[in-house]
Amino acid sequence: MRPLWKAVILIALLAAALAAPIGQKGYVVYVLSSWLIFVIAAMGLNLTLGYAGQISLAQASFMAIGAYITALLTLAGWHWLVAMPLALVACFAVGLVLGYPALRVKGHFLAFVTLAFNTLVFLVLRNEDWLTGGSYGLQGMPRPHFGPVSTDKPLAFYYFTLAITVVAALALWGIVRSPWGRAFRGLRENPIRAESLGLDTRRVTLLAFAIGSAYGGLAGTLIAPLVQFIEPGSFGLAHSLRILLMVVVGGSGAFFGPFVGAAVVILLPEVLRFTEGYYLIIYSGLVIVMFVFMPSGLMGIAERLGQMVRGKRVRADMAEGAQLK
Template sequence: MSTRTTLLIGLGLLVVLALLPVDLTSIGIPYPGLRRYGTYILTLWLVTALAAMGVNLIVGYAGQETLAQAAFVGIGAYLTAITTKAGVPFGAAFAASALLTFVIGIVLGFPALRVQKHYLAFVTLAFSVLCWLVFRNEQWITGGVMGLRDIERPALFGLSLRNHVRFYWFVLGIAAVLTFVLWWIVRSPWGRAFNALRENPLRAESLGVDVRLYTLLAFALGSAYGGMAGSLYAPLVEFIDPSPFALGPSLLFMLMVVIGGSGTFLGPFVGAGVAVLLPEWLRAWETFYLLIYAVMVMLMMALFPDGIVGLAGRLLRRRVRA
């Protein structure tokens, strides 16, 4: 698929997503738009997909392991909440969250230069637990288990974003920019170096790829995406406590990448949809929805080892050959 076609498809999807919360009945289209809660869930999906994109960059493209993405989301969320409550503009807090998590990602990437696979997973797991303990116990700055309340949503050029549709469009715009940036990275020499690092680090090094540099860069960029997702998460929910940033959510981010399709560009969006949107659609089954959700996820993991995007790609290729 050509670059122009890809960009046109992406622009079309962006327009469709932008119109989802809008009532179109006034122009003769029988679509009343999403209500407030539906718009909130869609915004949460975008924020979650951004964090999953960071995991996909580290795991799917660079071939490393991480169980710390929820910790980076938490760092971005707490930093944004604390600074904006102190009067710092959201733009500065967002940039600070990206920069801080980028730097921490570089530091966390150093163990990846010496240990691999499950050993590296334990290193990132320890970091995740450390961050959660800080969020939970340092009440003087994080609020502890009581959390931080009344996190204000930002204003854009003097226009308040407290309205749920406006804030959704704001998050959609940022998500579109960050998605384009990652698309560019994946198609750039950086992306090819990440793929070489994933397939065979020794061969990549023999071909002139700076393994140390690209390993640290993958961790730094992936962690920064988590920090930026956290910076958007804080004003979305307007209240944060340590529970969304524990080990369980980090495992969920890894699950999103695997289910969606590790190393595929659309995988994080599909995986985030399974994790965020699917449980909401299954709530009609009341007490059984969690059981149904768990069974569906296990079946997808067992039957589609390449993820949903990988399965869709195989089916499309078979149809083209036929």
């Protein structure tokens, strides 16, 4: 997709996100805030899986690390702006360590390693109740205040989350367009060839895991003040699979894939609630149909349509040139 079209899509998404909660009730604003938070988590997994080709089933565990660090520090009186960077550093460091198994195992073996890590984090959070509250969790996390500006109201917190999402998206845009982004894609396409061309695949693999984990931690720092109650079950394997579904549905390796995928996974079930007891059946059926007929995700369809349009233009230009001759 051309950079101009990416910029147009980004502006359109931003305009839609700014207008979406206007006039809506609290629950709708809450769902939209959840969508933005999961977009951030999916952006991190998209970098690790879509761009670098390293599968991970542990993204929810990094959301948990970010959420619990933020919750503990803000409950102790620290400001969110202080707690958030500490949570990101912690997730980056843990992701760096988790990346080491990726240097030796690949594919479904790596998926099992990250799955085990997700289970380990869940068990630690549940059993170390002296720190995490165990199964009772933590509650009452304050929403951040910035001088006279408060994010206590749902709409204010939504726009605060939107601002963080935009910054995270711009940072990811810079990463994927940098030499590091090209290195990630080289690692995904052909690791042996990339290493033969002088790429340090060990460092690139570790960095892909670390940055993707930091994005998961950033999502966790926002989910804690949004729901103001967290417990270990909120970050189990099912949530890691949901984030993976967002990446695959949106289009693995597509920059806007997490936005679309998170909308399908978070917003579509809410839209289908008018069908009452059938909405989950309809939702599941739509996802299955999409996987059968659109294996490259929704953004893959847009890419193919763009290629078809460009192909028609090229053929038209060639035909016009032949007529002139």
